[in-house]
Amino acid sequence: MTARYQHLLSPLTVGSTTLPHRVIMGSMHTGLEEKDGGEHELAAFYVERVRGGAGLIVTGGVSPNPEGAARHHGAHLSTEDQLPRHHVVTTAVHEAGGLIALQLMHSGRYAMHERAVAPSPIRAPINKVTPRELSESDVERTVEDFARAAYLARQAGYDGVEIMGSEGYLINEFLVEHTNRRTDRWGGSPPARRRFATEIVRRVRERTGPDFLVMYRLSALDLVPDAQEFEEVLTLGREVETAGASIINTGIGWHEARIPTIATSVPGAGFTWVSRALRENLRIPIATVNRINTPELAQEVLARGDADLVTMARPFLADAAFVAKAREGQSDSINTCIACNQACLDHTFTGRRMSCLVNPRAMRETELVLGPTRTAEEIAVVGAGPAGLAFAEAAAQRGHRVTLFEEQPELGGQLQLARRIPGKEDYQHTVRYFTTRLRELGVTVHTGHRAAPEDLAFADRVVIATGVHPRRPGIPGDTGPTVLGYKEVLEGAPVGDRVAVIGAGGIGYDVAHFLTHNPSADFYAEWGIDRSLEARGGLLTPAPEPPMRRVTVLQRSTTKPGSRLGPTTGWIHRLELRMAHVRFITGVEYQEITDRGIRMTAPTPEAAGAHARAGGGLALEAPRVETLLEVDTVVLCAGQESRTELALELAGDVRPVHVIGGADVAAELDAKRAIKQAVELAAALP
Known part of the structure; x- marks a missing residue:
C-alpha cells in the first residue's frame, strides 16, 4: 500500500465483516437487472471491478415488491424462484474475492407505471403518474416486503443490503411533510414520519441476523421545499443506528431537486461537509458520496474526518481498476469520471443500458473485448481528439504498433475546448489519462505536425480522426471583424x-x-x-x-x-x-x-x-x-463540418483506411459516439 493513500486503503471492520479499504462501489442501475440472461453480463461487469480492487459493491436498485419497481417489469426480489439469477452474480463476485450488497429501493411516486404508490397521492414533478395512497395495511405489508427481500438477499448469497432511504424514493417520501400528508401512525409528526424507515431497518436486522451488513442510505440534505430540518435528519440517523444499521451512506438531494448534486458543475467532494456533521453525532461508520472521482480527493476527504468511507459509483464505470491503480501509485493511469452523465444516468433515466463516455466497455465486458491481436500491424492514426486517442490506446493495448499524428502542439482536440467551459474542467483528466496511457503503451506521438499522405507510407492501416471545423452559416457579413x-x-x-x-x-x-x-x-x-x-x-x-x-x-x-x-x-x-x-x-x-x-x-x-x-x-x-x-x-456556434481532406486524398488507397469520430459524423461534438466508435473499431481488428 502506498503511504500516499494510507487513509483510503486502510481496512475497516464492520461487525463480522472486514472491508479491505475505505472505498465502496456505489449503487448504479445498469439496465441488465431486468434483461433475460443479463445476470451473466452483470456478473462479468462486477467481477472486472473486483479484479481491479473493488471491495464492497452495492448493486443497482431492486424493489422489495413489484409495485416499487421503477418501470413495468422492473427488477424486484420477492419470491424464492428469483434467487438463481442472483446466485450467478454473488457466486461470481465471491469467487473473484469481493463482497456484494443488494440495494433495496422502492421507487414510490417515482415509479413510472400505473401501480405506483406513495404515502400520499401527490404526483412527482418529474413523473406523469399520480401514485395511489398506501393504506395502513399496505404500509405494514411494504415494511414486511423489505424484511423478506433482505432475507431472500441473504439466501441469494449477498453479504448485505443497502436500504435506499434517500433521493426522493418511497422511504424518503414518508419522511417529508410535503409528500406525507398522513394523520395515522405513519405520518402527522416527525416521529411518526420516521417510523416507516426505522421499522424497516429494525425488521431487516431481525430477519437477517447480527452478522449481515445492513447499510442505510440516509437523505442528509433533501434540497426540496418543506423538507426535513437537519436535526430531524440526525434524529433519524440515531434511530436507524439503534434499529441495527451497520453503516450509514449519505444521500444528497431528491431527483426532483432543482440543484445539481452529481453533475460536472458540482465542486469536487462538494457535499462531504454534510457527512462530517453526521459523523460527529453518530457512532456507526459514515460513508460520503457525490463528485469524489480521484484517489487524491478521496484521501483528502477521509484524512480531514469528513467520513469513514467513500462511496464511488461512476468512477468504477470509468475505470474498473480504480483501486488497484491507486494502490500501485499509478493514479495518472486512472480513467477518471468526468460526471458528464451522457452514457450513464442519461441512459438509465431513458431506459437504456448504462455505459460510460470515457470507457464504452463498461457494461459491455463480454462483447467489447480488447484481446491480444493475432497479427500486429503498423497503424497510423491522424488526429488526437477523443476518437484518435481512444483508438490509439485500444489498438496499442491489443498489441498493434501505433503512430499518432496531431497538428496541434498538444493532445486532446475538442477536449481542450471542453475543459475551458466553467464546470467542465474535469475534461482535462481525460486528456491526462490518454497521454499517460499512450506513453505506457509505447505509442509514437508526433504533435505540431499535420500529417500528409507521404507521412503515412509506412503504415499497414490508416485511421483518420481529423475531427471537425466550425461551420460558417452563410450569413452576409459572417467574416466581418466583429x-x-x-x-x-x-x-x-x-x-x-x-x-x-x-x-x-x-x-x-x-x-x-x-x-x-x-x-x-x-x-x-x-x-x-x-x-x-x-x-x-x-x-x-x-x-x-x-x-x-x-x-x-x-x-x-x-x-x-x-x-x-x-x-x-x-x-x-x-x-x-x-x-x-x-x-x-x-x-x-x-x-x-x-x-x-x-x-x-x-x-x-x-x-x-x-x-x-x-x-x-x-x-x-x-x-x-x-x-x-x-x-x-x-x-x-452554428454547428461544424467534418474535416475530410486527408480522407479524400487517401481515397482508393489499397490499405484499409478508416474514418472515425467527427471526421465521420460532425453532428454536435459527440465525444461519447466518437470514443465508442474508436474502441469498437480497435476491438474488431484482426
Whole structure:
C-alpha cells in the first residue's frame, strides 16, 4: 500500500465483516437487472471491478415488491424462484474475492407505471403518474416486503443490503411533510414520519441476523421545499443506528431537486461537509458520496474526518481498476469520471443500458473485448481528439504498433475546448489519462505536425480522426471583424460586453455560459444551498453573481432551445443561463451582420412570449418584425463540418483506411459516439 493513500486503503471492520479499504462501489442501475440472461453480463461487469480492487459493491436498485419497481417489469426480489439469477452474480463476485450488497429501493411516486404508490397521492414533478395512497395495511405489508427481500438477499448469497432511504424514493417520501400528508401512525409528526424507515431497518436486522451488513442510505440534505430540518435528519440517523444499521451512506438531494448534486458543475467532494456533521453525532461508520472521482480527493476527504468511507459509483464505470491503480501509485493511469452523465444516468433515466463516455466497455465486458491481436500491424492514426486517442490506446493495448499524428502542439482536440467551459474542467483528466496511457503503451506521438499522405507510407492501416471545423452559416457579413468562431472565443479571443451567439445547441449553451460566468461565483450561494444546515431541506434563496456579459442566443429553428440537451443535465444548463439573464430568440431569419450588430427578422415580442409559455412549437406564420440586434461581438456556434481532406486524398488507397469520430459524423461534438466508435473499431481488428 502506498503511504500516499494510507487513509483510503486502510481496512475497516464492520461487525463480522472486514472491508479491505475505505472505498465502496456505489449503487448504479445498469439496465441488465431486468434483461433475460443479463445476470451473466452483470456478473462479468462486477467481477472486472473486483479484479481491479473493488471491495464492497452495492448493486443497482431492486424493489422489495413489484409495485416499487421503477418501470413495468422492473427488477424486484420477492419470491424464492428469483434467487438463481442472483446466485450467478454473488457466486461470481465471491469467487473473484469481493463482497456484494443488494440495494433495496422502492421507487414510490417515482415509479413510472400505473401501480405506483406513495404515502400520499401527490404526483412527482418529474413523473406523469399520480401514485395511489398506501393504506395502513399496505404500509405494514411494504415494511414486511423489505424484511423478506433482505432475507431472500441473504439466501441469494449477498453479504448485505443497502436500504435506499434517500433521493426522493418511497422511504424518503414518508419522511417529508410535503409528500406525507398522513394523520395515522405513519405520518402527522416527525416521529411518526420516521417510523416507516426505522421499522424497516429494525425488521431487516431481525430477519437477517447480527452478522449481515445492513447499510442505510440516509437523505442528509433533501434540497426540496418543506423538507426535513437537519436535526430531524440526525434524529433519524440515531434511530436507524439503534434499529441495527451497520453503516450509514449519505444521500444528497431528491431527483426532483432543482440543484445539481452529481453533475460536472458540482465542486469536487462538494457535499462531504454534510457527512462530517453526521459523523460527529453518530457512532456507526459514515460513508460520503457525490463528485469524489480521484484517489487524491478521496484521501483528502477521509484524512480531514469528513467520513469513514467513500462511496464511488461512476468512477468504477470509468475505470474498473480504480483501486488497484491507486494502490500501485499509478493514479495518472486512472480513467477518471468526468460526471458528464451522457452514457450513464442519461441512459438509465431513458431506459437504456448504462455505459460510460470515457470507457464504452463498461457494461459491455463480454462483447467489447480488447484481446491480444493475432497479427500486429503498423497503424497510423491522424488526429488526437477523443476518437484518435481512444483508438490509439485500444489498438496499442491489443498489441498493434501505433503512430499518432496531431497538428496541434498538444493532445486532446475538442477536449481542450471542453475543459475551458466553467464546470467542465474535469475534461482535462481525460486528456491526462490518454497521454499517460499512450506513453505506457509505447505509442509514437508526433504533435505540431499535420500529417500528409507521404507521412503515412509506412503504415499497414490508416485511421483518420481529423475531427471537425466550425461551420460558417452563410450569413452576409459572417467574416466581418466583429465575428468570432466558438473555438477562437474559448481559446481567449477578446469579446465585447454585448454578445450574440448564433446557434442554441450544446455548443451555444456552453459558449453562453463561458461568456457570462462570473469567476467570483460561489456554487452554494448561486444555487441556494445552506452550508450552515439551519434551513429546512438545506435550501436558501439563490444568489448568483451578476453575469460578466449581456448575451443573446439566436436560433433559426422554432423548437424550444436546449431540447436536445441531456435529460439529466439539460435543466442545469438552462437554469445557469437563466440565472445569467441570457435571452433566447427563436425562429430567427438573418439578413446581415454589420459592425453594429445583426439585422434580422424574428417573431414579435407577443408571439415570442406565447411561444415561451407554450414551451416551444412556435408557428411559422407567427407575426414577425425586422430588427437590428445591437451587439459588440457575434459568436458563431452554428454547428461544424467534418474535416475530410486527408480522407479524400487517401481515397482508393489499397490499405484499409478508416474514418472515425467527427471526421465521420460532425453532428454536435459527440465525444461519447466518437470514443465508442474508436474502441469498437480497435476491438474488431484482426
